[in-house]
Amino acid sequence: MNEDGVGLAVEEERLKAILESLLFAAGEPVALAQLANALDNMPREAIRKALAEMAVTYATGDRGIVLEEIAGGYQLRTPKEHALYVRRLLAAKPPRLSRPLLETVSIVAYRQPITRPEIEQLRGVDSGGVLDTLLERSLIKIAGRKDAPGRPMMYATTPEFLELFGLKDLENLPDLAEFRALEGRGPEEVAEQAPTATEDSPVTEAQAGEVSSVPTPEQQVLEPEHSAGSKKAEE
Numbered sequence: 388m389n390e391d392g393v394g395l396a397v398e399e400e401r402l403k404a405i406l407e408s409l410l411f412a413a414g415e416p417v418a419l420a421q422l423a424n425a426l427d428n429m430p431r432e433a434i435r436k437a438l439a440e441m442a443v444t445y446a447t448g449d450r451g452i453v454l455e456e457i458a459g460g461y462q463l464r465t466p467k468e469h470a471l472y473v474r475r476l477l478a479a480k481p482p483r484l485s486r487p488l489l490e491t492v493s494i495v496a497y498r499q500p501i502t503r504p505e506i507e508q509l510r511g512v513d514s515g516g517v518l519d520t521l522l523e524r525s526l527i528k529i530a531g532r533k534d535a536p537g538r539p540m541m542y543a544t545t546p547e548f549l550e551l552f553g554l555k556d557l558e559n560l561p562d563l564a565e566f567r568a569l570e571g572r573g574p575e576e577v578a579e580q581a582p583t584a585t586e587d588s589p590v591t592e593a594q595a596g597e598v599s600s601v602p603t604p605e606q607q608v609l610e611p612e613h614s615a616g617s618k619k620a621e622e
Contacts, residue, residue, distance in 0.1 A: 417460045419461070422434050
């Protein structure tokens with residue numbers, strides 16, 4: 388490297404280019420540890436710094452992609468405002484989960500870990516089938532058994548849930564204080580506070596499956612985000 392630091396700058400730009408290729412090829416959130424491993428155990432701080440600079444570049448350059456920290460990893464995603472055009476290209480329907488699915492995953496997200504009887508007490512209806520569907524879609528997982536009579540299974544959300552709703556972690560859940568007062572309400576009242584997708588929300592290949600319309604509450608809600616790595620677009 389020469390005295391003016393040109394050599395260092397070249398190396399930093401090459402690192403960013405390699406990271407861009409890795410994220411482009413992955414098409415899903417990639418953890419910092421995975422990136423470091425792919426880069427022959429390069430110091431994570433150097434990778435984190437490069438990713439932060441890349442995120443700023445994408446965000447301020449009127450680009451067609453953004454770099455976000457999602458579900459414990461980093462992912463190239465399309466901006467929300469481009470979702471309509473991406474859907475037209477992919478001929479996918481807006482990614483809407485059904486009311487029962489949204490209602491149930493919302494309850495799990497805000498009260499996890501939670502058992503099926505507790506969920507059914509809140510919803511007022513049998514939730515076995517809905518829980519099975521959420522498990523199949525990897526939006527929730529079994530998180531052990533509760534130390535109570537019958538030792539019922541407890542449920543919690545997954546990294547796939549975070550990716551679907553564009554959340555870095557559970558601390559980024561919208562502040563829906565009303566969820567603390569759901570116990571004892573009927574299913575219609577619970578549904579009014581469930582998260583919903585909007586047509587402005589981006590869509591991934593995984594999100595373009597079985598979906599149905601749900602009402603849009605006026606309050607702040609969770610909105611499924613979009614990941615459109617070129618790999619998925621090519622598929």
